Structure formats: structure tokens, C-alpha cells
Amino acid sequence: MTTFRLVTPISEEQVRKMNVNDILYITGTIVTARDQAHKRALQFHEEGKSLPLNLEGLAVFHCGPIVKKEREEWKIVAAGPTTSTRMDIFEDQFIKNFKTRVIIGKGGMGKRTTEAMQKYGAIYGAFTGGAAVLAARAITRVKKVEWFDLGMPEALWILGVKEFGPLTVAIDSHGNNLFEDVRSKTEENQKLIYKKLGLIK
Amino acid sequence: MNLKKTIEDVTVNLLRLAVTELPKDVKEALKQAYHHETSQAGKTQLQAILDNIELAEKTSTPMCQDTGTIIFYITAGADVKGLDKVEKALYDATRRATTEVPLRPNAVDPFNRKNTGDNTGRNIPYINWEIKPGNGIEITVLPKGGGSENVCAMGMLSPGEGIRGLKKFVIDTVVKAGSKPCPPNILGVAVGGGADIAMKLAKKALLRPLDKPNVNPELAKLEEDLLEAVNQTGIGPMGLGGKITVLGVNLDYAVRHPASFPAAVAFNCWAARRASARINSDGSTEYLTHEVR
Incomplete structure (x- = not known):
């Protein structure tokens, strides 16, 4: 288990050095994106339109933050991760087209995303579900908000972060998926527990 | 007045x-969980949770x-x-x-x-x-x-299976929930009464402090057995693997219809x-x- 402290933009080479169970802290820029933002970004790509910012080497955060405006400035109140599996249907194309190197969320992602991460060089960093104050503290400022018409939780919040983490590398760029490993182990354990309790022979 | x-x-x-x-008993249980957890990924999650609750308390932020x-x-x-x-x-x-x-x-x-x-x-x-x-x-x-509510489960079990059926139902429900309810969780488990009554009792059971054992020694023993069983699943903190999936199991019951064995499992997330x-x-x-x- 190694701890990495990386500054964006993050290169493919840096991502390839990480393995599942490693810990990552990110300084630089991360961008929130949920279902609607993923959908629109891929639509833009298809139509040949450019995105409001270049996502290459940045981290995308599955998060619908609570944000308030103080004087003329946006302030993040709480910014915990949302369940990532909802983005599974978009993420492979997203990684391929925009060269995002880190995806941050909770609960893990599936086979499609794992394969894309291996192919194009990206990792999934699990942030503790519900740890919204910890996340907000690492966000130094809201740099910009784009696609605000999608609503506060769905907009692209471009965030300046300092030591954002700890992120547990749960999918690496070598085809490993920690959540999948735990799930299959859990199913084996289930049978052992049945046996121990005499629920099956 | x-x-x-x-x-x-x-x-x-x-x-x-x-x-x-968080109430003292939940904070204490999370600290103990950190102490007992052996998986590195699990420990990282618990440390983040402990840091987060301290910050929230200090700054009076949700x-x-x-x-x-x-x-x-x-x-x-x-x-x-x-x-x-x-x-x-x-x-x-x-x-x-x-x-x-x-x-x-x-x-x-x-x-x-x-x-x-x-x-x-x-x-x-x-x-x-x-x-x-x-x-x-x-x-x-x-x-x-909401995350923990989404995995709550209700089963109309077979009276013939009795407590064996209940044990299996609780284990299966926890395995199926996996990382979704933001573990480590508290489980409220209730049987009897009827479908609505069992779930109401299960949810209310979430309120019992973790340091207060069941007043009924037989149920207290069953709570311990269930806790041990679900913590052998290996789901661990936030589903990243580990020994601590559940902090406590709180049981309650109502007497039941001879033909029915309603069972309910209510989940609370670590932010209990x-x-x-x-x-x-x-x-x-x-x-x-x-x-x-």
C-alpha cells in the first residue's frame, strides 16, 4: 500500500503506477459530474462541440454538492460522494474521449468502466460515503460553475482542491477492482456462515 | 409555559x-471499530469517518x-x-x-x-x-x-423455518446490501406482529443505544450471534473489505399469527x-x- 500525493493534471504514466488499495490525495482541480453532466458531455463530443473546460488529466467527482452564495462567491457547504454505479453507462466513453485520469465516488463501478480504465489509463478513487465535511474542507474554492441550467446538484462545479482525500484506489489501470473482489469473497463467506450456523449441510 | x-x-x-x-455510544462504537479493523482499506474509511464527525461537531455542520x-x-x-x-x-x-x-x-x-x-x-x-x-x-x-433506507428488507418467512429462517434472512439482506448502506451499519431486526408492525419495530430498534444490551437474555444472545455472523461476510467499512460491517444488531418482536412469520431488517448508516x-x-x-x- 503506497500513498500518492498528486497535482493535476495527472499523466497516464502516474496513473499506471497505482494499484488497488493505494491511497491518493489530489491537489489542483476536480470537477463534479453526475448523470446529466455525463450525458451532456458525451452529446457535445458527438456533435463536435468542445466542453467548457479540458478534462484531460483532471479528476471527475461523482457528487451533487450543497453550495451557497456568499456575497458574490460560491461556497461549498457539503460535498460527499454519490453512488457511482449510475454513471457506469457513460464512464467508459467519458474516459476514452476526455482522458480523465481519476474518477472519484462511492460504491465502486462495474466491468465496463474497469476495462476502460485499463485500456485508456485511469483509476477509481473511493471517497468515504457521507464524509461531506471532510470533503468540503479540502475544497479551497469554487473556480467556476458550468451548465448551471442542469440544477445545483447536476452542474459542473470546477473546484480548486488541496490534498483532497484520502481516496482508496478501488479500481486500478491493470484490471483490478477491489469492490468486485470483496463482492465475490462475500459470496463465498456467505456459504461458510450458513454452514457454521447449520443453515445448510 | x-x-x-x-x-x-x-x-x-x-x-x-x-x-x-453523533450520540456517545455511536462515536465510541466507531472508535472501537477502527481499533479492531484489520483491513487497511477499512481502517482508512474509519479514520475518515472519525475525522469527519470530529470536524462536523467542531464546526456545527451536518x-x-x-x-x-x-x-x-x-x-x-x-x-x-x-x-x-x-x-x-x-x-x-x-x-x-x-x-x-x-x-x-x-x-x-x-x-x-x-x-x-x-x-x-x-x-x-x-x-x-x-x-x-x-x-x-x-x-x-x-x-x-436514504442510502441505508434503500436496502431495508421485509420478508414473510415460513413459521416452520423459525429462527433459522430469520438468521438466513438477515445474512442474505446484509450481503445483498453490500457497500450501498454506507457500512459499518446498525441493524434493527424485528419479527412478528404483521408486515407493517415488524418494520416499525425494526426501525424503532435502531434507536436503542449500542451499549445497552437487550433486556431479554435470549434475545441478547441472538443479537450477538447475528452480529458475529454478519461481520464474517467481509464486506467491511464502505464495502472495501474488512471485519467491521455492522456495529450492532438490535432485536425486537411482537407475538405472531400462527401462520405468519414476518421479519424486518432496518439499516442505519455509520452516521446513525x-x-x-x-x-x-x-x-x-x-x-x-x-x-x-
Whole structure:
């Protein structure tokens, strides 16, 4: 288990050095994106339109933050991760087209995303579900908000972060998926527990 | 005293306390979990959780962005005058807390998808009533997170299978839930009564402090057995693998119809928020779950 402290933009080479169970802290820029933002970004790509910012080497955060405006400035109140599996249907194309190197969320992602991460060089960093104050503290400022018409939780919040983490590398760029490993182990354990309790022979 | 105003003010305090500071028993259980967890990924999650709850408490900020659906448990003394004002006081307090704490507006009309914006609406906040002799009122608030609610399960089991069936049902429910309910969780488990009764009892069982064993020694033993079993699943903190998937199992029951064996499993996330206070007839208030400075 190694701890990495990386500054964006993050290169493919840096991502390839990480393995599942490693810990990552990110300084630089991360961008929130949920279902609607993923959908629109891929639509833009298809139509040949450019995105409001270049996502290459940045981290995308599955998060619908609570944000308030103080004087003329946006302030993040709480910014915990949302369940990532909802983005599974978009993420492979997203990684391929925009060269995002880190995806941050909770609960893990599936086979499609794992394969894309291996192919194009990206990792999934699990942030503790519900740890919204910890996340907000690492966000130094809201740099910009784009696609605000999608609503506060769905907009692209471009965030300046300092030591954002700890992120547990749960999918690496070598085809490993920690959540999948735990799930299959859990199913084996289930049978052992049945046996121990005499629920099956 | 002005009963309505006292209840409203105390309830706003309870909502703030609940979402910003975990009760002592939950904090202690999370610390113990960190101590006992052997998986590195699991330990990292627990450390982040402990850091997060400390920061939330210090800055009086909600510890999770999901401040839940607001559920109340009221035990009212039969001699209290003005019980008809309690419901309005609880609704007004919920509205006030939504802007004052703040709470995330979490009340959405299921049919037109409109968010009411203030955490109130038809049947929500939900109020559970109990009348007892006396002239005080006890208020408990349970802000119930959505992620853990989504994996709650109800089973009409076979009476012939009995407790064996219950054990299997609890294990299967936890395995199926996996990382979704933000483990380590607290489980409320109840059997008997009927479908609705079992789930109500299971949810109410989430309120029992983790350091208070079941008063029934047989059930206390079953709680321990179930806890040991679900912690052998290996799901671990946030589903990243480890020994600590569940912090405690709280059991309750009702007698059952001979042909039925209803079983309910209610989940709470690691942010197992709750707060209680007693308002006495002279208007004085004791906070039961939190130290109020």
C-alpha cells in the first residue's frame, strides 16, 4: 500500500503506477459530474462541440454538492460522494474521449468502466460515503460553475482542491477492482456462515 | 409555559444536535471499530469517518450531506394539556431547522417529483405516538438517511423455518446490501406482529443505544450471534473489505399469527443520527442523548 500525493493534471504514466488499495490525495482541480453532466458531455463530443473546460488529466467527482452564495462567491457547504454505479453507462466513453485520469465516488463501478480504465489509463478513487465535511474542507474554492441550467446538484462545479482525500484506489489501470473482489469473497463467506450456523449441510 | 413554542424550540435544537453530533455510544462504537479493523482499506474509511464527525461537531455542520427524512417518536404524558399543538410544533420546527441548521430539502412528491423545499409534506415528518401516564413529553428525532433506507428488507418467512429462517434472512439482506448502506451499519431486526408492525419495530430498534444490551437474555444472545455472523461476510467499512460491517444488531418482536412469520431488517448508516429530550411539566428540558453546553 503506497500513498500518492498528486497535482493535476495527472499523466497516464502516474496513473499506471497505482494499484488497488493505494491511497491518493489530489491537489489542483476536480470537477463534479453526475448523470446529466455525463450525458451532456458525451452529446457535445458527438456533435463536435468542445466542453467548457479540458478534462484531460483532471479528476471527475461523482457528487451533487450543497453550495451557497456568499456575497458574490460560491461556497461549498457539503460535498460527499454519490453512488457511482449510475454513471457506469457513460464512464467508459467519458474516459476514452476526455482522458480523465481519476474518477472519484462511492460504491465502486462495474466491468465496463474497469476495462476502460485499463485500456485508456485511469483509476477509481473511493471517497468515504457521507464524509461531506471532510470533503468540503479540502475544497479551497469554487473556480467556476458550468451548465448551471442542469440544477445545483447536476452542474459542473470546477473546484480548486488541496490534498483532497484520502481516496482508496478501488479500481486500478491493470484490471483490478477491489469492490468486485470483496463482492465475490462475500459470496463465498456467505456459504461458510450458513454452514457454521447449520443453515445448510 | 407556552407548550407549542417550547416543543418547537427544543425540536430545532434536537435536529441540529442530531445531524451535527453523533450520540456517545455511536462515536465510541466507531472508535472501537477502527481499533479492531484489520483491513487497511477499512481502517482508512474509519479514520475518515472519525475525522469527519470530529470536524462536523467542531464546526456545527451536518456530518453528511444527506440529512435524511425526519422521523419523530413522541412519548406523551396522558395529563399534558395541549397535545393537539404538538404536531404543528414538530412541523414548524422541521421547517425552521431546514433553513437554520441547514438541512437538505429531502421531501419530494412521488407523483409530480416536486421538492417541497422544507422537509415537510404529506405524512412527513412522520410522527410515532405513544401515551404514558404522567405530565411530561419525550421527543426523539431520527433523521433517516436514504442510502441505508434503500436496502431495508421485509420478508414473510415460513413459521416452520423459525429462527433459522430469520438468521438466513438477515445474512442474505446484509450481503445483498453490500457497500450501498454506507457500512459499518446498525441493524434493527424485528419479527412478528404483521408486515407493517415488524418494520416499525425494526426501525424503532435502531434507536436503542449500542451499549445497552437487550433486556431479554435470549434475545441478547441472538443479537450477538447475528452480529458475529454478519461481520464474517467481509464486506467491511464502505464495502472495501474488512471485519467491521455492522456495529450492532438490535432485536425486537411482537407475538405472531400462527401462520405468519414476518421479519424486518432496518439499516442505519455509520452516521446513525438520533437525539432525544424530555420536556417536564414546568417547561424545564433535559437533553438525553447529547450534552448541551
